[in-house]
Amino acid sequence: GAVVSQHPSWVICKSGTSVKIECRSLDFQATTMFWYRQFPKQSLMLMATSNEGSKATYEQGVEKDKFLINHASLTLSTLTVTSAHPEDSSFYICSAPPGTSGRNIQYFGAGTRLSVL
Amino acid sequence: AQTVTQSQPEMSVQEAETVTLSCTYDTSESNYYLFWYKQPPSRQMILVIRQEAYKQQNATENRFSVNFQKAAKSFSLKISDSQLGDTAMYFCAFMTPYSGGGADGLTFGKGTHLIIQP
Numbered sequence: 001g002a003v004v005s006q007h008p009s010w011v012i013c014k015s016g017t018s019v020k021i022e023c024r025s026l027d028f029q030a031t032t033m034f035w036y037r038q039f040p041k042q043s044l045m046l047m048a049t050s051n052e053g054s055k056a057t058y059e060q061g062v063e064k065d066k067f068l069i070n071h072a073s074l075t076l077s078t079l080t081v082t083s084a085h086p087e088d089s090s091f092y093i094c095s096a097p098p099g100t101s102g103r104n105i106q107y108f109g110a111g112t113r114l115s116v117l
Numbered sequence: 118a119q120t121v122t123q124s125q126p127e128m129s130v131q132e133a134e135t136v137t138l139s140c141t142y143d144t145s146e147s148n149y150y151l152f153w154y155k156q157p158p159s160r161q162m163i164l165v166i167r168q169e170a171y172k173q174q175n176a177t178e179n180r181f182s183v184n185f186q187k188a189a190k191s192f193s194l195k196i197s198d199s200q201l202g203d204t205a206m207y208f209c210a211f212m213t214p215y216s217g218g219g220a221d222g223l224t225f226g227k228g229t230h231l232i233i234q235p
C-alpha cells in the first residue's frame with residue numbers, strides 16, 4: 001500500500017511552547033490529508049481536514065487557533081499545536097487518500113505521541 | 118452525521134480459533150465505504166479489509182472476511198485460524214465516497230481489544 005510518513009514519533013515539550021508535526025505522503029500526491037487525535041484507550045477522533053492550497057476544515061469543537069494546519073504541497077501537511085498545555089497531550093495521527101484512483105481508501109502515518117509537561 | 122458502534126470492548130480467544138467482531142453503523146447515505154483497521158501496540162493503523170456499500174459480495178482478505186448486511190447496517194469481521202499476531206485493537210470505520218468537493222475523513226467506532234491466547 002501507499003506510504004505515509006509522520007514525524008516526530010514522540011515529542012516532549014514544556015507548557016506554553018509550540019510543537020509542529022509533519023505528515024508526508026512518500027509515494028503519492030495527496031490533495032487532502034486528515035488529522036486525528038487519540039486519547040489513551042480510546043478511538044480516533046477526526047480533528048480537521050487539510051486541503052492543499054486552501055484553508056483547513058475543522059471539526060466542531062476543535063480550536064483552529066490552537067491547532068494550526070498548513071498543507072503547503074501535494075505531499076506535506078503540518079499540524080502545529082500552539083501554546084501547548086498538558087491537556088493537549090495525546091496521540092496525533094494523520095492519514096491520506098492516495099491519488100485520484102484510490103481516493104476512497106486512507107493510509108495512516110505511524111502517529112506522534114505528544115507529552116506536554 | 119454517521120455513527121459507528123462496536124459493542125464488544127474486549128474479546129479473548131484461543132489461537133487457531135475463529136472469532137467474529139461486531140460493528141453496526143447508522144447513516145442516511147446510500148453509498149459509502151466500510152473498513153476494519155487493526156491497531157497493534159505500536160499504534161500504527163493497518164487496513165485489514167474494505168467493503169463498498171454498493172457491492173453485495175462480502176469482502177475477503179486471506180483469513181479475514183466480513184459479513185455485510187446493508188439493510189441491518191451491520192458489518193462484522195470474521196478472523197479465521199487466529200494467530201498471536203492478530204492481538205490488537207480493531208476499529209470499524211465509515212467513510213462517504215470522494216466527491217467533487219473533496220474527500221471525507223473516517224468515523225471510527227470505539228474499538229474492540231482482541232486478545233489471542235496461546
